[in-house]
Amino acid sequence: xxxxxxxxxxxxxxxxxxxxxxxxxxxxxxTPITYSYLDLAHPTVMIVAVNDEGKILMQQxxxxxxxxxxxxxxxxxxxxxxxxxxGKRELMEETGLVSDDWADLGxxxxxxxVTNIQRAICVARNVRPGQGERDQEEDISNHTFFTVSxxxxxxxxxxxxxxxxxxxxxxxxxxxxxxx
Amino acid sequence: MSVSxxxxxxxxxxxxxxPWMRVQEDxxxxxxxxxxxxxxxxxxxxxxxxxxxxKHELFVVRGFSYPVASWNWQLPGGGGDQEDAAIAxxxxxxxxxxxxxxxxxxxxxxxxxxxxxxxxMTTYLAQNISFTGEKETSNEKITDGKFVPMPEVDAMIExxxxxxxxxxxxxxxxxxxxxxAGAN
Numbered sequence: 558x559x560x561x562x563x564x565x566x567x568x569x570x571x572x573x574x575x576x577x578x579x580x581x582x583x584x585x586x587x588t589p590i591t592y593s594y595l596d597l598a599h600p601t602v603m604i605v606a607v608n609d610e611g612k613i614l615m616q617q618x619x620x621x622x623x624x625x626x627x628x629x630x631x632x633x634x635x636x637x638x639x640x641x642x643x644g645k646r647e648l649m650e651e652t653g654l655v656s657d658d659w660a661d662l663g664x665x666x667x668x669x670x671v672t673n674i675q676r677a678i679c680v681a682r683n684v685r686p687g688q689g690e691r692d693q694e695e696d697i698s699n700h701t702f703f704t705v706s707x708x709x710x711x712x713x714x715x716x717x718x719x720x721x722x723x724x725x726x727x728x729x730x731x732x733x734x735x736x737x
Numbered sequence: 738m739s740v741s742x743x744x745x746x747x748x749x750x751x752x753x754x755x756p757w758m759r760v761q762e763d764x765x766x767x768x769x770x771x772x773x774x775x776x777x778x779x780x781x782x783x784x785x786x787x788x789x790x791x792k793h794e795l796f797v798v799r800g801f802s803y804p805v806a807s808w809n810w811q812l813p814g815g816g817g818d819q820e821d822a823a824i825a826x827x828x829x830x831x832x833x834x835x836x837x838x839x840x841x842x843x844x845x846x847x848x849x850x851x852x853x854x855x856x857x858m859t860t861y862l863a864q865n866i867s868f869t870g871e872k873e874t875s876n877e878k879i880t881d882g883k884f885v886p887m888p889e890v891d892a893m894i895e896x897x898x899x900x901x902x903x904x905x906x907x908x909x910x911x912x913x914x915x916x917x918a919g920a921n
Contacts, residue, residue: 712845
Protein backbone atom coordinates (compact mmCIF):
# COMPACT_ATOMS: atom_id res chain seq x y z
CA UNK A 558 0.00 0.00 0.00
CA UNK A 559 1.43 3.35 -1.06
CA UNK A 560 2.43 5.93 1.52
CA UNK A 561 0.66 9.27 1.46
CA UNK A 562 2.34 11.87 -0.75
CA UNK A 563 3.01 15.45 0.29
CA UNK A 564 2.22 17.84 -2.60
CA UNK A 565 2.99 21.02 -0.67
CA UNK A 566 3.80 21.97 2.91
CA UNK A 567 3.31 25.28 4.66
CA UNK A 568 4.22 26.32 8.23
CA UNK A 569 1.22 28.31 9.44
CA UNK A 570 2.45 28.93 13.00
CA UNK A 571 5.75 28.49 14.81
CA UNK A 572 7.11 28.81 18.35
CA UNK A 573 10.47 27.89 19.84
CA UNK A 574 9.04 24.43 20.61
CA UNK A 575 6.88 23.43 17.68
CA UNK A 576 5.54 24.22 14.21
CA UNK A 577 2.04 23.81 12.86
CA UNK A 578 2.15 22.46 9.32
CA UNK A 579 -0.67 22.65 6.80
CA UNK A 580 0.07 20.24 3.99
CA UNK A 581 -1.71 19.34 0.77
CA UNK A 582 -1.57 15.55 0.62
CA UNK A 583 -2.65 12.60 -1.53
CA UNK A 584 -3.73 9.60 0.59
CA UNK A 585 -3.22 5.93 -0.31
CA UNK A 586 -6.20 6.06 -2.68
CA UNK A 587 -4.94 9.21 -4.39
CA THR A 588 -7.62 11.35 -2.73
CA PRO A 589 -6.46 14.94 -2.06
CA ILE A 590 -6.58 15.96 1.61
CA THR A 591 -5.52 19.07 3.53
CA TYR A 592 -3.76 17.89 6.70
CA SER A 593 -2.61 20.05 9.61
CA TYR A 594 -0.47 18.77 12.44
CA LEU A 595 1.82 19.76 15.28
CA ASP A 596 5.51 19.15 14.55
CA LEU A 597 7.59 19.05 17.75
CA ALA A 598 11.23 20.02 17.34
CA HIS A 599 12.59 17.44 19.79
CA PRO A 600 11.38 14.00 20.84
CA THR A 601 10.70 13.63 24.57
CA VAL A 602 11.50 11.11 27.28
CA MET A 603 9.41 9.76 30.17
CA ILE A 604 10.93 7.98 33.16
CA VAL A 605 9.35 5.22 35.22
CA ALA A 606 11.54 5.55 38.33
CA VAL A 607 11.33 2.54 40.66
CA ASN A 608 12.86 2.41 44.16
CA ASP A 609 14.29 -0.64 45.97
CA GLU A 610 10.81 -1.47 47.37
CA GLY A 611 9.34 -1.63 43.85
CA LYS A 612 7.42 1.63 44.34
CA ILE A 613 7.16 4.11 41.47
CA LEU A 614 7.79 7.84 41.63
CA MET A 615 5.01 10.21 40.66
CA GLN A 616 5.02 14.00 40.82
CA GLN A 617 2.55 16.81 40.32
CA UNK A 618 3.43 18.91 37.28
CA UNK A 619 1.62 22.16 36.52
CA UNK A 620 0.09 21.88 33.06
CA UNK A 621 -0.60 25.27 31.52
CA UNK A 622 -2.95 23.79 28.92
CA UNK A 623 -5.15 22.23 31.61
CA UNK A 624 -4.67 24.96 34.24
CA UNK A 625 -3.80 22.61 37.08
CA UNK A 626 -1.26 20.22 38.49
CA UNK A 627 -1.47 16.64 37.20
CA UNK A 628 0.03 13.47 38.68
CA UNK A 629 2.58 12.25 36.15
CA UNK A 630 5.93 10.52 35.74
CA UNK A 631 9.01 12.72 35.25
CA UNK A 632 9.34 13.71 31.59
CA UNK A 633 10.90 16.29 29.34
CA UNK A 634 12.52 17.17 26.04
CA UNK A 635 15.47 15.05 24.91
CA UNK A 636 17.46 18.02 23.57
CA UNK A 637 19.16 15.80 21.01
CA UNK A 638 20.30 13.24 23.61
CA UNK A 639 19.86 9.47 23.44
CA UNK A 640 16.84 8.31 25.52
CA UNK A 641 18.74 7.01 28.57
CA UNK A 642 21.10 10.03 28.67
CA UNK A 643 18.12 12.39 28.47
CA GLY A 644 16.32 10.28 31.07
CA LYS A 645 19.25 10.57 33.50
CA ARG A 646 19.38 14.35 33.04
CA GLU A 647 15.61 14.86 33.37
CA LEU A 648 15.36 12.58 36.42
CA MET A 649 18.10 14.56 38.20
CA GLU A 650 16.68 17.96 37.17
CA GLU A 651 13.14 17.13 38.25
CA THR A 652 13.67 14.82 41.24
CA GLY A 653 17.33 14.77 42.33
CA LEU A 654 17.36 10.97 41.90
CA VAL A 655 19.96 8.78 40.17
CA SER A 656 20.07 5.13 39.12
CA ASP A 657 22.66 2.65 37.82
CA ASP A 658 20.00 0.41 36.26
CA TRP A 659 18.36 1.91 33.16
CA ALA A 660 16.28 0.27 30.43
CA ASP A 661 15.14 1.90 27.18
CA LEU A 662 11.75 0.41 26.24
CA GLY A 663 11.41 2.21 22.92
CA UNK A 664 9.34 5.18 21.87
CA UNK A 665 5.59 5.68 21.91
CA UNK A 666 3.70 8.25 19.87
CA UNK A 667 1.39 10.50 21.85
CA UNK A 668 -1.42 11.21 19.37
CA UNK A 669 -0.65 9.97 15.86
CA UNK A 670 -3.55 11.77 14.20
CA VAL A 671 -2.53 15.25 15.32
CA THR A 672 1.19 15.28 16.04
CA ASN A 673 4.55 13.54 15.58
CA ILE A 674 5.31 13.93 19.32
CA GLN A 675 7.30 10.86 20.29
CA ARG A 676 8.19 9.84 23.80
CA ALA A 677 10.95 7.39 24.68
CA ILE A 678 9.97 5.32 27.73
CA CYS A 679 12.83 4.57 30.13
CA VAL A 680 12.70 2.55 33.33
CA ALA A 681 15.20 3.43 36.09
CA ARG A 682 15.37 0.87 38.89
CA ASN A 683 16.77 1.17 42.42
CA VAL A 684 16.68 4.96 42.23
CA ARG A 685 18.35 6.86 45.09
CA PRO A 686 19.13 10.48 45.93
CA GLY A 687 22.23 11.68 44.04
CA GLN A 688 24.46 14.65 43.39
CA GLY A 689 23.60 16.94 40.51
CA GLU A 690 21.96 20.06 39.15
CA ARG A 691 18.26 20.48 40.02
CA ASP A 692 16.04 22.65 37.81
CA GLN A 693 14.20 25.21 39.94
CA GLU A 694 12.27 26.74 37.01
CA GLU A 695 9.70 24.01 36.59
CA ASP A 696 6.55 23.96 38.69
CA ILE A 697 6.78 20.40 40.00
CA SER A 698 5.97 19.21 43.51
CA ASN A 699 4.77 16.38 45.75
CA HIS A 700 7.26 13.74 44.67
CA THR A 701 5.81 10.51 46.07
CA PHE A 702 6.54 6.80 45.65
CA PHE A 703 3.44 4.67 45.07
CA THR A 704 2.89 0.95 44.63
CA VAL A 705 1.59 -0.17 41.23
CA SER A 706 -1.80 -0.97 42.75
CA UNK A 707 -1.97 2.51 44.35
CA UNK A 708 -1.31 4.07 40.93
CA UNK A 709 -3.94 1.81 39.35
CA UNK A 710 -6.46 2.92 41.99
CA UNK A 711 -5.61 6.56 41.10
CA UNK A 712 -6.25 5.71 37.43
CA UNK A 713 -9.63 4.17 38.31
CA UNK A 714 -10.78 7.21 40.30
CA UNK A 715 -9.47 9.69 37.70
CA UNK A 716 -6.69 11.22 39.86
CA UNK A 717 -4.22 9.96 37.22
CA UNK A 718 -5.58 10.61 33.72
CA UNK A 719 -2.53 11.18 31.54
CA UNK A 720 -2.48 8.77 28.59
CA UNK A 721 1.33 8.86 28.63
CA UNK A 722 1.41 7.55 32.20
CA UNK A 723 -1.03 4.69 31.48
CA UNK A 724 0.90 3.63 28.37
CA UNK A 725 4.32 3.82 30.09
CA UNK A 726 3.05 1.81 33.06
CA UNK A 727 1.63 -0.85 30.74
CA UNK A 728 4.86 -1.06 28.74
CA UNK A 729 7.03 -1.35 31.88
CA UNK A 730 4.76 -4.16 33.13
CA UNK A 731 4.93 -6.03 29.81
CA UNK A 732 8.72 -5.92 29.97
CA UNK A 733 8.58 -7.37 33.49
CA UNK A 734 10.33 -4.34 35.02
CA UNK A 735 7.57 -3.50 37.52
CA UNK A 736 5.30 -5.80 39.47
CA UNK A 737 1.88 -5.59 41.09
CA MET B 738 -1.59 22.42 45.38
CA SER B 739 -2.35 25.93 44.16
CA VAL B 740 -5.93 26.69 43.23
CA SER B 741 -5.35 29.87 41.21
CA UNK B 742 -3.46 29.96 37.91
CA UNK B 743 0.17 30.87 38.71
CA UNK B 744 0.57 32.06 35.09
CA UNK B 745 -0.88 35.49 34.23
CA UNK B 746 -2.43 35.71 30.79
CA UNK B 747 -2.22 39.26 29.39
CA UNK B 748 -3.77 38.52 25.99
CA UNK B 749 -4.96 35.57 23.98
CA UNK B 750 -5.65 34.97 20.29
CA UNK B 751 -6.37 32.15 17.84
CA UNK B 752 -3.48 32.08 15.35
CA UNK B 753 -4.67 29.16 13.19
CA UNK B 754 -7.96 27.37 12.77
CA UNK B 755 -9.47 24.53 10.75
CA PRO B 756 -12.47 22.23 11.43
CA TRP B 757 -10.34 19.86 13.58
CA MET B 758 -8.01 22.16 15.49
CA ARG B 759 -7.40 25.70 16.64
CA VAL B 760 -4.00 26.98 17.68
CA GLN B 761 -4.10 29.45 20.53
CA GLU B 762 -1.32 31.82 21.50
CA ASP B 763 -1.36 33.46 24.93
CA UNK B 764 0.91 36.30 26.01
CA UNK B 765 1.86 35.34 29.54
CA UNK B 766 3.85 36.26 32.61
CA UNK B 767 5.34 33.05 33.97
CA UNK B 768 5.29 32.13 37.69
CA UNK B 769 8.88 33.43 37.89
CA UNK B 770 7.86 36.81 36.43
CA UNK B 771 9.15 36.38 32.86
CA UNK B 772 7.14 37.63 29.90
CA UNK B 773 6.64 35.15 27.10
CA UNK B 774 4.23 33.42 24.77
CA UNK B 775 2.55 30.04 25.21
CA UNK B 776 1.21 28.41 22.05
CA UNK B 777 -0.90 25.25 22.13
CA UNK B 778 -3.35 23.18 20.12
CA UNK B 779 -7.05 22.97 20.88
CA UNK B 780 -8.11 19.88 18.94
CA UNK B 781 -11.54 18.31 19.21
CA UNK B 782 -11.82 15.73 21.96
CA UNK B 783 -11.37 12.25 20.56
CA UNK B 784 -12.67 8.71 21.02
CA UNK B 785 -11.05 5.28 20.78
CA UNK B 786 -12.82 1.91 20.71
CA UNK B 787 -11.63 -1.45 22.02
CA UNK B 788 -13.75 -3.91 20.00
CA UNK B 789 -13.90 -7.44 21.42
CA UNK B 790 -15.38 -10.48 19.71
CA UNK B 791 -16.92 -13.48 21.53
CA LYS B 792 -13.45 -14.98 22.05
CA HIS B 793 -12.29 -11.71 23.66
CA GLU B 794 -9.92 -11.01 20.79
CA LEU B 795 -9.22 -7.35 20.08
CA PHE B 796 -9.85 -5.65 16.72
CA VAL B 797 -6.79 -3.75 15.48
CA VAL B 798 -6.63 -1.62 12.33
CA ARG B 799 -3.76 -0.60 10.13
CA GLY B 800 -3.63 2.93 8.88
CA PHE B 801 -1.28 5.61 7.71
CA SER B 802 -0.45 8.32 10.21
CA TYR B 803 0.52 11.40 8.25
CA PRO B 804 2.19 13.34 11.13
CA VAL B 805 4.32 10.28 11.93
CA ALA B 806 4.72 9.31 8.24
CA SER B 807 4.29 5.59 8.78
CA TRP B 808 1.80 2.72 8.70
CA ASN B 809 0.75 1.66 12.21
CA TRP B 810 -1.47 -0.89 13.93
CA GLN B 811 -3.89 0.94 16.22
CA LEU B 812 -7.37 0.75 17.69
CA PRO B 813 -10.14 2.44 15.70
CA GLY B 814 -11.11 5.95 16.70
CA GLY B 815 -10.48 9.55 15.92
CA GLY B 816 -11.26 13.16 16.55
CA GLY B 817 -14.85 13.75 17.53
CA ASP B 818 -16.72 16.26 15.42
CA GLN B 819 -17.63 18.18 18.58
CA GLU B 820 -20.44 15.74 19.25
CA ASP B 821 -21.26 13.57 22.25
CA ALA B 822 -18.44 11.04 22.83
CA ALA B 823 -20.77 8.00 22.80
CA ILE B 824 -22.24 9.06 19.44
CA ALA B 825 -18.79 9.86 18.05
CA UNK B 826 -17.50 6.42 19.07
CA UNK B 827 -20.33 4.62 17.25
CA UNK B 828 -19.93 6.80 14.15
CA UNK B 829 -16.12 6.48 14.02
CA UNK B 830 -16.23 2.71 14.50
CA UNK B 831 -18.83 2.14 11.78
CA UNK B 832 -17.15 4.55 9.33
CA UNK B 833 -13.70 3.12 9.81
CA UNK B 834 -14.45 -0.59 10.11
CA UNK B 835 -18.07 -1.27 9.19
CA UNK B 836 -18.59 -2.68 12.69
CA UNK B 837 -21.77 -2.14 14.70
CA UNK B 838 -21.91 -3.15 18.36
CA UNK B 839 -24.90 -3.78 20.62
CA UNK B 840 -23.03 -3.53 23.90
CA UNK B 841 -21.03 -0.43 24.85
CA UNK B 842 -19.12 0.42 28.02
CA UNK B 843 -17.32 3.67 28.74
CA UNK B 844 -13.92 2.74 30.20
CA UNK B 845 -12.39 6.12 30.99
CA UNK B 846 -11.30 9.58 29.92
CA UNK B 847 -7.60 10.39 29.54
CA UNK B 848 -5.56 13.40 28.46
CA UNK B 849 -3.16 13.60 25.55
CA UNK B 850 0.20 15.42 25.46
CA UNK B 851 -0.49 17.88 28.19
CA UNK B 852 2.29 20.35 27.34
CA UNK B 853 0.98 21.41 23.94
CA UNK B 854 -2.52 19.99 23.73
CA UNK B 855 -5.69 19.97 25.78
CA UNK B 856 -7.38 17.07 23.98
CA UNK B 857 -9.18 14.46 26.04
CA MET B 858 -9.83 10.97 24.76
CA THR B 859 -12.74 8.76 25.82
CA THR B 860 -12.16 5.01 25.63
CA TYR B 861 -15.11 2.71 24.89
CA LEU B 862 -15.45 -1.05 24.92
CA ALA B 863 -17.67 -2.46 22.15
CA GLN B 864 -19.05 -6.02 22.18
CA ASN B 865 -21.80 -8.12 20.53
CA ILE B 866 -20.69 -6.95 17.15
CA SER B 867 -21.79 -7.35 13.55
CA PHE B 868 -20.24 -6.22 10.28
CA THR B 869 -22.41 -4.00 8.06
CA GLY B 870 -20.29 -4.88 5.03
CA GLU B 871 -19.82 -1.20 4.30
CA LYS B 872 -17.21 1.34 5.28
CA GLU B 873 -16.07 4.72 4.14
CA THR B 874 -13.02 4.25 1.95
CA SER B 875 -12.20 7.42 0.04
CA ASN B 876 -11.05 9.65 2.89
CA GLU B 877 -10.28 7.07 5.53
CA LYS B 878 -6.79 6.20 6.50
CA ILE B 879 -7.62 2.60 7.51
CA THR B 880 -6.67 -0.14 5.04
CA ASP B 881 -6.79 -3.34 7.06
CA GLY B 882 -8.32 -4.76 10.21
CA LYS B 883 -8.12 -8.05 12.14
CA PHE B 884 -8.98 -9.69 15.44
CA VAL B 885 -5.91 -10.51 17.55
CA PRO B 886 -5.83 -12.55 20.79
CA MET B 887 -4.73 -10.46 23.79
CA PRO B 888 -1.37 -12.24 24.33
CA GLU B 889 -0.50 -11.46 20.70
CA VAL B 890 -1.61 -7.83 21.22
CA ASP B 891 0.89 -7.65 24.11
CA ALA B 892 3.58 -9.19 21.92
CA MET B 893 2.88 -6.56 19.22
CA ILE B 894 3.37 -3.82 21.84
CA GLU B 895 6.60 -5.41 23.09
CA UNK B 896 7.92 -5.67 19.52
CA UNK B 897 7.01 -2.02 18.90
CA UNK B 898 4.41 -2.89 16.23
CA UNK B 899 1.78 -1.09 18.31
CA UNK B 900 3.54 2.08 19.43
CA UNK B 901 0.70 4.52 19.75
CA UNK B 902 0.21 5.67 23.35
CA UNK B 903 -3.52 6.24 22.89
CA UNK B 904 -4.06 2.67 21.65
CA UNK B 905 -1.97 1.24 24.52
CA UNK B 906 -3.99 3.31 26.99
CA UNK B 907 -7.21 1.82 25.59
CA UNK B 908 -5.70 -1.70 25.65
CA UNK B 909 -4.74 -1.18 29.32
CA UNK B 910 -8.29 -0.09 30.18
CA UNK B 911 -9.85 -2.97 28.19
CA UNK B 912 -7.65 -5.56 29.92
CA UNK B 913 -8.52 -4.14 33.34
CA UNK B 914 -12.21 -4.39 32.40
CA UNK B 915 -11.75 -8.00 31.22
CA UNK B 916 -9.90 -8.97 34.41
CA UNK B 917 -12.71 -7.52 36.51
CA ALA B 918 -15.42 -9.15 34.36
CA GLY B 919 -13.57 -12.47 34.64
CA ALA B 920 -13.39 -12.19 38.42
CA ASN B 921 -17.14 -11.61 38.81
